[in-house]
Amino acid sequence: xxxxxxxxxxxxxxxxxxxxxxxxxxxxxxxxxxxxxxxxxxxxxxxxxxxxxxxxxxxxxxxxxxxxxxxxxxxxxxxxxxxxxxxxxxxxxxxxxxxxxxxxxxxxxxxxxxxxxxxxxxxxxxxxxxxxxxxxxxxxxxxxxxxxxxxxxxxxxxxxxxxxxxxxxxxxxxxxxxxxxxxxxxxxxxxxxxxxxxxxxxxxxxxxxxxxxxxxxxxxxxxxxxxxxxxxxxxxxxxxxxxxxxxxxxxxxxxxxxxxxxxxxxxxxxxxxxxxxxxxxxxxxxxxxxxxxxxxxxxxxxxxxxxxxxxxxxxxxxxxxxxxxxxxxxxxxxxxxxxxxxxxxxxxxxxxxxxxxxxxxxxxxxxxxxxxxxxxxxxxxxxxxxxxxxxxxxxxxxxxxxxxxxxxxxxxxxxxxxxxxxxxxxxxxxxxxxxxxxxxxxxxxxxxxxxxxxxxxxxxxxxxxxxxxxxxxxxxxxxxxxxxxxxxxxxxxxxxxxxxxxxxxxxxxxxxxxxxxxxxxxxxxxxxxxxxxxxxxxxxxxxxxxxxxxxxxxxxxxxxxxxxxxxxxxxxxxxxxxxxxxxxxxxxxxxxxxxxxxxxxxxxxxxxxxxxxxxxxxxxxxxxxxxxxxxxxxxxxxxxxxxxxxxxxxxxxxxxxxxxxxxxxxxxxxxxxxxxxxxxxxxxxxxxxxxxxxxxxxxxxxxxxxxxxxxxxxxxxxxxxxxxxxxxxxxxxxxxxxxxxxxxxxxxxxxxxxxxxxxxxxxxxxxxxxxxxxxx
Numbered sequence: 056x057x058x059x060x061x062x063x064x065x066x067x068x069x070x071x072x073x074x075x076x077x078x079x080x081x082x083x084x085x086x087x088x089x090x091x092x093x094x095x096x097x098x099x100x101x102x103x104x105x106x107x108x109x110x111x112x113x114x115x116x117x118x119x120x121x122x123x124x125x126x127x128x129x130x131x132x133x134x135x136x137x138x139x140x141x142x143x144x145x146x147x148x149x150x151x152x153x154x155x156x157x158x159x160x161x162x163x164x165x166x167x168x169x170x171x172x173x174x175x176x177x178x179x180x181x182x183x184x185x186x187x188x189x190x191x192x193x194x195x196x197x198x199x200x201x202x203x204x205x206x207x208x209x210x211x212x213x214x215x216x217x218x219x220x221x222x223x224x225x226x227x228x229x230x231x232x233x234x235x236x237x238x239x240x241x242x243x244x245x246x247x248x249x250x251x252x253x254x255x256x257x258x259x260x261x262x263x264x265x266x267x268x269x270x271x272x273x274x275x276x277x278x279x280x281x282x283x284x285x286x287x288x289x290x291x292x293x294x295x296x297x298x299x300x301x302x303x304x305x306x307x308x309x310x311x312x313x314x315x316x317x318x319x320x321x322x323x324x325x326x327x328x329x330x331x332x333x334x335x336x337x338x339x340x341x342x343x344x345x346x347x348x349x350x351x352x353x354x355x356x357x358x359x360x361x362x363x364x365x366x367x368x369x370x371x372x373x374x375x376x377x378x379x380x381x382x383x384x385x386x387x388x389x390x391x392x393x394x395x396x397x398x399x400x401x402x403x404x405x406x407x408x409x410x411x412x413x414x415x416x417x418x419x420x421x422x423x424x425x426x427x428x429x430x431x432x433x434x435x436x437x438x439x440x441x442x443x444x445x446x447x448x449x450x451x452x453x454x455x456x457x458x459x460x461x462x463x464x465x466x467x468x469x470x471x472x473x474x475x476x477x478x479x480x481x482x483x484x485x486x487x488x489x490x491x492x493x494x495x496x497x498x499x500x501x502x503x504x505x506x507x508x509x510x511x512x513x514x515x516x517x518x519x520x521x522x523x524x525x526x527x528x529x530x531x532x533x534x535x536x537x538x539x540x541x542x543x544x545x546x547x548x549x550x551x552x553x554x555x556x557x558x559x560x561x562x563x564x565x566x567x568x569x570x571x572x573x574x575x576x577x578x579x580x581x582x583x584x585x586x587x588x589x590x591x592x593x594x595x596x597x598x599x600x601x602x603x604x605x606x607x608x609x610x611x612x613x614x615x616x617x618x619x620x621x622x623x624x625x626x627x628x629x630x631x632x633x634x635x636x637x638x639x640x641x642x643x644x645x646x647x648x649x650x651x652x653x654x655x656x657x658x659x660x661x662x663x664x665x666x667x668x669x670x671x672x673x674x675x676x677x678x679x680x681x682x683x684x685x686x687x688x689x690x691x692x693x694x695x696x697x698x699x700x701x702x703x704x705x706x707x708x709x710x711x712x713x714x715x716x717x718x719x720x721x722x723x724x725x726x727x728x729x730x731x732x733x734x735x736x737x738x739x740x741x742x743x744x745x746x747x748x749x750x751x752x753x754x755x756x757x758x759x760x761x762x763x764x765x766x767x768x769x770x771x772x773x774x775x776x777x778x779x780x781x782x783x784x785x786x787x788x789x790x791x792x793x794x795x796x797x798x799x800x801x802x803x804x805x806x807x808x809x810x811x812x813x814x815x816x817x818x819x820x821x822x823x824x825x826x827x828x829x830x831x
Contacts, residue, residue, distance in 0.1 A: 246820025631683025
């Protein structure tokens with residue numbers, strides 16, 4: 056029997072905070088309460104028309120009653136700005152940054168750290184993704200499926216410990232969240248005139264002895280970007296007149312991502328007569344996307360002419376990626392009174408299946424040839440998970456929980472690639488001709504070292520948790536023991552190695568109610584970050600790091616971190632809240648590339664680099680957030696939102712001290728919503744800024760900057776069941792600006808002997824949505 060079988064704006068904020076309790080007033084008859092007073096489990100589900108027609112109601116951040124530090128945002132907090140995906144919704148919450156292309160939100164970087172440092176949960180459970188670093192892209196989850204978003208700042212023994220930065224939990228709707236149904240339909244217009252449809256429908260109601268929820272969503276996706284790059288042979292570090300003396304080439308590029316996302320979710324819950332509860336549910340997302348890129352390289356900073364000689368066009372490049380991805384999950388849960396307490400069992404199965412067909416042709420007019428490249432990538436990642444827990448309420452008022460977590464993970468990767476050069480000598484007009492139209496046969500593809508791999512991981516964790524309350528004090532203390540058994544196979548070489556490790560992960564949380572309005576909390580926990588799949592593959596990849604080679608290391612241990620969070624939270628008026636939190640993480644066994652001392656495949660002066668556990672790092676910051684009605688100023692129909700996170704870190708690499716790679720130094724959001732009851736209308740705006748991010752790896756350094764982002768909405772309700780909403784996004788035409796320092800090898804990087812210095816700017820233009828929501 057196999058293991059798998061066994062599993063089957065601080066000042067303004069402070070003035071509002073100070074005024075809050077004294078000026079608090081009861082809500083009017085027509086004004087519903089947000090925050091802690093939202094419907095709790097066991098109460099009547101919300102009627103569909105109250106979700107579609109928000110009226111005067113403005114949803115603020117909920118004041119969570121969890122002992123561990125959790126920020127909770129209901130879907131209504133985001134709804135009026137009509138986010139398309141979970142990633143879009145997360146742009147409005149504290150400490151979440153992105154390094155995505157403009158108007159995209161894929162890999163969330165909680166507290167500015169790489170996506171792999173953040174635990175992504177759906178309904179409290181991890182799901183597999185297609186990324187080699189184990190991260191999950193949030194643009195895979197349509198926002199319409201979301202019931203609420205939880206920002207979990209620390210870690211609990213109840214969850215797996217892969218949460219150095221924290222966890223983002225996307226809670227999907229279930230049958231107890233909705234009574235009735237609604238549809239959402241509309242369209243998005245992009246800057247180049249393209250129009251994409253959007254449609255969603257959700258229904259919740261009684262079915263037999265239980266309640267069911269069904270949801271479906273079809274979303275047209277489109278992103279037309281324009282890129283502009285200037286490249287030089289040296290940088291301003293060495294030559295202040297580099298723009299004149301060192302100009303190499305200019306690249307003009309269009310990059311259009313065009314596709315459709317389909318999703319479906321369902322959940323059925325039954326309460327039994329004996330006090331037990333059974334639940335089965337799942338969701339499916341399917342992405343069909345094409346990415347088309349076209350770029351021209353010129354030997355002049357501004358000229359737009361034909362090919363050299365005689366013109367300025369150096370190369371004409373065309374690339375097309377055809378992408379299909381499927382994520383689906385099914386799980387069952389069963390709860391019942393047992394053994395003098397409460398027992399809960401869960402069985403879940405999740406799969407990610409992705410296919411990418413990538414073709415690229417480039418005409419080099421100087422060499423008189425066309426280069427043809429083709430790459431086929433297939434990834435299948437599946438997880439089978441079983442969880443069992445038992446809770447006892449002890450006489451002293453303390454609860455004791457013990458649990459088991461078992462998981463079998465299999466990830467298969469296959470990459471086939473091929474390239475060839477063909478002579479090219481014919482007249483060419485880059486504005487009417489295309490490389491793909493030349494009709495060259497696609498090159499044959501084959502495997503290469505590391506391109507076909509199989510990774511199996513089996514986990515067996517146990518944990519226990521004590522928690523209780525004593526007057527104003529709530530507390531929790533727990534310990535989790537995680538065991539991982541891994542087997543990594545490079546099927547091209549072929550070779551197979553094991554990677555096994557264990558960790559003890561303690562955690563403790565305190566929350567103290569100073570007054571009915573004020574509370575403080577403290578948390579401490581140990582967490583881990585597991586090494587990426589590409590790092591533990593034992594294959595040797597030649598010239599993977601410019602001129603140098605890369606050798607995987609299957610003996611890598613996870614990074615681990617001890618960390619704490621200290622926070623203060625204050626209720627404002629009836630349903631507003633202000634919070635401030637200080638966090639720190641001491642990260643050990645950082646995974647960085649190290650020189651093995653072996654000579655690289657390109658001969659003397661080149662080396663083989665390998666990821667190793669080496670060195671430590673520190674991550675720290677302060678987070679402020681505010682969301683409140685302005686009731687204390689007589690503006691009960693006005694809500695304001697603001698959050699600011701100052702983020703910092705320190706790690707020492709081969710050139711000295713730096714931040715953790717690509718950590719922005721701050722992220723800031725501010726916005727408002729104004730209800731107009733007399734006109735059954737509302738409008739609002741949100742403004743976002745994100746600080747610069749710097750990344751330094753061997754042979755390359757990148758500084759990334761983003762322009763500010765502005766979104767606005769206007770809505771009008773008709774009766775009690777229809778709302779029409781107009782939303783404008785990216786209204787400031789925010790750009791993504793990158794500065795690249797490129798070197799041939801580490802020695803040149805240390806000596807600041809540049810191979811290339813590049814300035815790149817990317818823009819996408821505003822997007823306008825028109826959406827209609829109707830309840831039934």
